[in-house]
Amino acid sequence: MSGGVEWALHCCTLLSRSAEPVPAVKLAEFHDVSPSYLAKQLQLLSRAGLVRSAQGNSGGYALTRAATQITVLDVVEAIDGALPAFRCTEVRQRGPMATPAERCTAPCTIAQVMDSADRAWRDSLRAVTIADLVADADRVIPPETIERTRAWLRGGTVVPGT
Amino acid sequence: MSGGVEWALHCCTLLSRSAEPVPAVKLAEFHDVSPSYLAKQLQLLSRAGLVRSAQGNSGGYALTRAATQITVLDVVEAIDGALPAFRCTEVRQRGPMATPAERCTAPCTIAQVMDSADRAWRDSLRAVTIADLVADADRVIPPETIERTRAWLRGGTVVPGT
DNA sequence: GGCTCACGGACAAAAGTTATCCGAGTTGGG
């Protein structure tokens, strides 16, 4: 799995805390990651329709739907793509005992097992939303820090406290 | 996921049909794949203890346990490794609102969700054994072909029928 | 003792990932 998935998830949780759009540079500064590379992940989120980008002086990124309507799977598929990890190469149709193609209407057993596992994985990720992540984070982070974060998102660039 | 997983699974199903050891070259010929690369996958299976290699003139590979005692997950982990796909880089400990390390005893919510999904995936693969794959294949392949395969495994190199 | 076979590491090629830059478009103010 791409490492950008983690960044994208953190960005979504942060965006859900802000009413106004947040520029990519600010998201990168908040998470202390490479701005140029994070921009790429945000573009993927935008292309997937999870976030909307606004240009101009007070532009930035914002979620297109409520955090309760965005699942972790949505974000993972936006970054890593929706293709399953396993791809059957039809080994059964090769070699001296090859099964003729006309008998290969259904996917082979191995592919079925892999698809089933892939479905279980996706189901598990689909069951959690960005709102769930935020709620769980709020249970751990002190309320004061949350308020400081909101202020930091609204205000200009702030020098981190010593 | 590595493409060698598919080959390894096919090899295991084939090995379960043979009482005698099968050389790597023969396994490669049966599946019509690169012998040099398949040898590498077989080494991984051997290192994981799933197959035993016998050297000498009538040597080859054989399963160490009954096919009912080898799960698909065993093979997948032997080839691809047992490490989870997602690795948390502790983004929460970075940036202006970093959470202090002493408060990070439990893994962050995102890592928990990913681990849970990974567990669901592995559970699904663990539920199927090599014997299940063979049983399902026998339901599709004509009995005559199965017998021809057994004969091919016993005998020397056979020219495929026209 | 000669032959065949499996093992292991070393080595090259390919793909995917990570990282960076510069141009196009938009907003807001003068």
Place this chain on the structure above:
DNA sequence: CCCAACTCGGATAACTTTTGTCCGTGAGCC
């Protein structure tokens, strides 16, 4: 109405990981 600053977006390059191949070494059978 024009200018300037700020934003995203796509194209481009370096790196790491994976994939694939090869040959030398050691061990067992005839």
